[in-house]
Amino acid sequence: MEIPIELVVSLSAILFGIGVVGALVRRNIIVILMSIELMLNAVNLAFVAFARMHGTNDGHVFVLIVITVAAAEVAVGLGIVISLFRNRDTTNVDDVSLLKW
Amino acid sequence: MSAELSLFYFFAALAVGSALSMVLNLRNTVASAMSLVITMVSLAAVYVLMEAHLVAVLQIMVYGGAIVVLFVFVVMLLNLRQDDFPPGRQRGAKALGVVLVVFAVIKLLALLPAALPDTVAALPEGFGGYRDVGTALFTRFILPFEATSLLLLSALVGAVVLAKRRLD
Numbered sequence: 001m002e003i004p005i006e007l008v009v010s011l012s013a014i015l016f017g018i019g020v021v022g023a024l025v026r027r028n029i030i031v032i033l034m035s036i037e038l039m040l041n042a043v044n045l046a047f048v049a050f051a052r053m054h055g056t057n058d059g060h061v062f063v064l065i066v067i068t069v070a071a072a073e074v075a076v077g078l079g080i081v082i083s084l085f086r087n088r089d090t091t092n093v094d095d096v097s098l099l100k101w
Numbered sequence: 102m103s104a105e106l107s108l109f110y111f112f113a114a115l116a117v118g119s120a121l122s123m124v125l126n127l128r129n130t131v132a133s134a135m136s137l138v139i140t141m142v143s144l145a146a147v148y149v150l151m152e153a154h155l156v157a158v159l160q161i162m163v164y165g166g167a168i169v170v171l172f173v174f175v176v177m178l179l180n181l182r183q184d185d186f187p188p189g190r191q192r193g194a195k196a197l198g199v200v201l202v203v204f205a206v207i208k209l210l211a212l213l214p215a216a217l218p219d220t221v222a223a224l225p226e227g228f229g230g231y232r233d234v235g236t237a238l239f240t241r242f243i244l245p246f247e248a249t250s251l252l253l254l255s256a257l258v259g260a261v262v263l264a265k266r267r268l269d
Binding site: 045 | 105106109113116117120121123124130133134137140141144147148150151152153155156159160163164167168171172175176178179181190195198199202203205206209210213214217218219221222223224225228229233234237238241242245246249252253255256257259260262263264
């Protein structure tokens with residue numbers, strides 16, 4: 001018996017919601033980056049589910065590209081975190097609101 | 102209930118539980134990173150159940166292997182203290198945001214079963230294997246693939262510039 005597609009897409013929606021909540025409420029910038037990774041993973045899961053539904057490989061190709069973008073984003077994001085910690089001695093986003101009006 | 106469906110429920114519960122523990126763990130950032138690993142590996146198992154074998158392998162190699170290790174390295178490098186995070190500002194706006202997200206997800210879950218077809222397409226030969234995905238990647242999707250290489254190069258240069266102490 002097959003796994004119903006709506007179950008997989010529901011799992012993807014729940015994980016995306018958890019990621020959004022994490023990015024909203026947490027103040028540690030490293031955990032915010034992890035929550036963004038969780039959201040990207042939820043999108044990947046939806047791509048894989050829809051690729052299975054249509055029986056084509058196109059979704060898998062997009063997943064590969066999203067994984068690459070996630071890796072690049074983490075490398076640059078953590079570089080920013082390190083230089084931020086060097087200059088301001090904090091990873092709390094509430095302490096780094098210089099560009100906020 | 103078939104074996105595949107029970108496996109899916111098991112890994113889905115594992116993924117959601119560890120994702121929640123990642124977000125709700127307020128004290129230990131390394132424990133959050135470990136919860137993220139459990140989420141990634143459970144999702145790789147779900148990918149295998151959806152016949153996406155190449156994506157599952159890459160998920161474990163890139164996410165579990167590279168990205169989470171990068172997170173753990175940075176957490177250890179920064180040596181964070183527990184008292185760095187006092188109760189934050191704008192608590193009302195954040196609570197409103199959480200309520201809105203929960204409402205949107207519940208609404209989406211209610212709409213999903215009617216919006217998706219019940220039947221899935223027949224499984225083609227070699228679906229999700231390295232041969233089929235690789236052929237698609239190097240023929241029809243060659244332009245996004247090359248653009249990705251440009252993105253990786255700029256991310257590499259950017260990370261080096263950011264992490265350097267002083268530019269000469």
